[in-house]
Amino acid sequence: MLSIKNLQAGIDGKQILKGINLEVNAGEVHAIMGPNGSGKSSLASVLAGRETYEVTGGEVIFDGKNLLDLSVEDRAREGLFLAFQYPIEIPGVSNINFLRTALNEIRAYRQEPPMDAKEFLRMTKEKQQLVEFDAKLVNRSLNEGFSGGEKKRNEIFQLAMLEPKLAILDETDSGLDIDALRIVSNGVNKLRSDKNAFVVITHYQRLLEYIVPDFVHVLYNGRIVKSGTKELALELEERGYDWIKEPAYSNS
Amino acid sequence: MIITTTLYDQLSAQYAERETATAEPWLSRLRANAFASFTANGFPTTKNEEWRFTNVTPYLKEAYQLQPAAPANGGSAIDLSALDAYEVVINNGIPVELPVAKGLSIHSLKEAANSPIVQQYLGQSINLSQQGFAALNTALFTDGLLIEVDKNASIDKPLLITHHYNAAWPFFAQPRLLLIAQRSSKLSVIERYVVDGQAALFVNGVTECVVAENAQLDHYHIQATPTNFHLVNFTQVSQKADSLYNNHTYTLPGASLVRNNLHLDLQASNTESHLFGLYLAGGSQLVDNHTLVNHANPHCYSNELYKGVLADSARAVFNGKIMVQLDAQKTNAFQQNNNMLLSDKAVVDSKPQLEIFADDVKCSHGSTLGSFDENALFYLKARGIGEDSARNMLVKAFAFDVTQQMPIAAVRDCVEALITQKMESLYDRV
Numbered sequence A: 001m002l003s004i005k006n007l008q009a010g011i012d013g014k015q016i017l018k019g020i021n022l023e024v025n026a027g028e029v030h031a032i033m034g035p036n037g038s039g040k041s042s043l044a045s046v047l048a049g050r051e052t053y054e055v056t057g058g059e060v061i062f063d064g065k066n067l068l069d070l071s072v073e074d075r076a077r078e079g080l081f082l083a084f085q086y087p088i089e090i091p092g093v094s095n096i097n098f099l100r101t102a103l104n105e106i107r108a109y110r111q112e113p114p115m116d117a118k119e120f121l122r123m124t125k126e127k128q129q130l131v132e133f134d135a136k137l138v139n140r141s142l143n144e145g146f147s148g149g150e151k152k153r154n155e156i157f158q159l160a161m162l163e164p165k166l167a168i169l170d171e172t173d174s175g176l177d178i179d180a181l182r183i184v185s186n187g188v189n190k191l192r193s194d195k196n197a198f199v200v201i202t203h204y205q206r207l208l209e210y211i212v213p214d215f216v217h218v219l220y221n222g223r224i225v226k227s228g229t230k231e232l233a234l235e236l237e238e239r240g241y242d243w244i245k246e247p248a249y250s251n252s
Numbered sequence B: 001m002i003i004t005t006t007l008y009d010q011l012s013a014q015y016a017e018r019e020t021a022t023a024e025p026w027l028s029r030l031r032a033n034a035f036a037s038f039t040a041n042g043f044p045t046t047k048n049e050e051w052r053f054t055n056v057t058p059y060l061k062e063a064y065q066l067q068p069a070a071p072a073n074g075g076s077a078i079d080l081s082a083l084d085a086y087e088v089v090i091n092n093g094i095p096v097e098l099p100v101a102k103g104l105s106i107h108s109l110k111e112a113a114n115s116p117i118v119q120q121y122l123g124q125s126i127n128l129s130q131q132g133f134a135a136l137n138t139a140l141f142t143d144g145l146l147i148e149v150d151k152n153a154s155i156d157k158p159l160l161i162t163h164h165y166n167a168a169w170p171f172f173a174q175p176r177l178l179l180i181a182q183r184s185s186k187l188s189v190i191e192r193y194v195v196d197g198q199a200a201l202f203v204n205g206v207t208e209c210v211v212a213e214n215a216q217l218d219h220y221h222i223q224a225t226p227t228n229f230h231l232v233n234f235t236q237v238s239q240k241a242d243s244l245y246n247n248h249t250y251t252l253p254g255a256s257l258v259r260n261n262l263h264l265d266l267q268a269s270n271t272e273s274h275l276f277g278l279y280l281a282g283g284s285q286l287v288d289n290h291t292l293v294n295h296a297n298p299h300c301y302s303n304e305l306y307k308g309v310l311a312d313s314a315r316a317v318f319n320g321k322i323m324v325q326l327d328a329q330k331t332n333a334f335q336q337n338n339n340m341l342l343s344d345k346a347v348v349d350s351k352p353q354l355e356i357f358a359d360d361v362k363c364s365h366g367s368t369l370g371s372f373d374e375n376a377l378f379y380l381k382a383r384g385i386g387e388d389s390a391r392n393m394l395v396k397a398f399a400f401d402v403t404q405q406m407p408i409a410a411v412r413d414c415v416e417a418l419i420t421q422k423m424e425s426l427y428d429r430v
């Protein structure tokens, strides 16, 4: 589904991603871990198409298409979803209007007719219950005045509504208490299927107790320096990241 | 007759001709004073502090005629078909259809010129020596409307005033409205424009509103016009005790020049006033809003919120003056102006002016300048929303604090649709 080959990117001439390789297949959950500043969020941003990053090398194939050639909105319409680390507050744009617009633009891209109002309402209700998202928040302005946890839960609600093929969760666990973490993880687990895939970016092993990954990768200094199964996450929790940094230095 | 003289000479000639015609002595005196006020300074130049950023001279150079072409019948109006209203049409400045409504009397101002109420109020509240354009209108207006809401009458439907102009040749129009909401009455008025023809059209309009004790007037002014339209408008509002006046002024992309003057004179205590404005401009449009709220009495509340979105080489001026006189204790006066620039070439001059002479008051003002929030745009696009829709959502969201203030849903929907429609062409050029 997603094939990243030797991806290199930076900002203002400073190289941040120094050759990432990653293969993600349908039905898989990949965790990307690593110390602060290693480039995890940058990877998510580059995949989503944030313009501040300049891609300097490599390629990304998403479902047969060259992802890096697509606009931000077309990436989303192709089925890529980024759950933001810091969801944006947009006063004056209602959550529900935003979702309806997004959903219908995605449908238009796929040459499907707009969803009728009744069906949209039914779907909203169903998904909102599925991911335990407060109905009152659905009609409010987008993220305006939401608590940190509510914002993260809104990301998962959007994920449920838009039904992407590939979802990248960028530190969705940061700032969540254990209850919120459980709710968010339950939501993700309910949305997992053999048709979609998840890339879960996290600093902590805690989230991976709830969302159990098939693969764990360690990103350090712009490269994936180690890959393994979920046991690797436990090892990182115990030993920290220091033991893993060395090879990266020696290679660079 | 081929007119080769300047606009100024034509106006002088028109005044001389008018003088020999018979009129009530009070009206002759008013017009004479007004004309003297106008000729003392002529059309304002940028040397006049109130016109520093708005040079009208180039816009007055067209070969304007004072006589309109045939009555207008083309041009397209903004769609207010969902609005259930009493309607009055003013064609080339002359009212042609006067509705009948209980509690509401509407007359041609020309025909009502001799009535006591016109004598009592017409031209009395405007400082003509300071307002050249309003003085000119006072000296030379030929027609317009007298609208009176009876005491205690709460008019069941809004009044929609359509200003319909024929710009078959360059035309300089001077319409005049006098609107009196008598004690404890209530009315909503919506003004809109329709322009037929491609020649330059200059409208120098004056509206005087009197909101009597305990009365309420909601006043909407929707300026969605083509580029050949030029507007200098002066609205003077006199509020009596316990009255409420709400103004909603919308300037949409189109007109080359719009200068709105909105002056509120709070002549008694315990009044409430809201001034909401939204200006959206592109091309080389110039939109200038000058407002004055004169707190002359205690316990009055005024709140002003103006927002602007500018694309291309558009320019906007916001000048909001709040006067709090010595006697106006316990005044609450708030003002805010926010601007969003979509292009490097767009310019805003925002100037709040607070002059406070009383000591027990609550006043605040603020002015901001920003552009599209790139993070917000990215967030919307990352959900599959296209560039244009995303920009439109953000402009609407920006305008939301203003648009949501319109209590009439049909007008609000119309304005929101206009924002989407008129801004679309501007995003393409960003």
Ligand SMILES: Nc1ncnc2c1ncn2[C@@H]1O[C@H](COP(=O)(O)OP(=O)(O)O)[C@@H](O)[C@H]1O
Pocket (backbone or CB within 6 Å): A011, A014, A016, A034, A035, A036, A037, A038, A039, A040, A041, A042, A043, A052
């Ligand atoms: N906007 C930016 N401008 C310059 N450098 C940046 C910017 N954003 C991130 N970086 C740098 O990129 C590197 C990786 O950051 P980030 O992707 O946020 O790492 P992580 O998510 O693993 O904590 C860091 O060295 C950080 O300082």
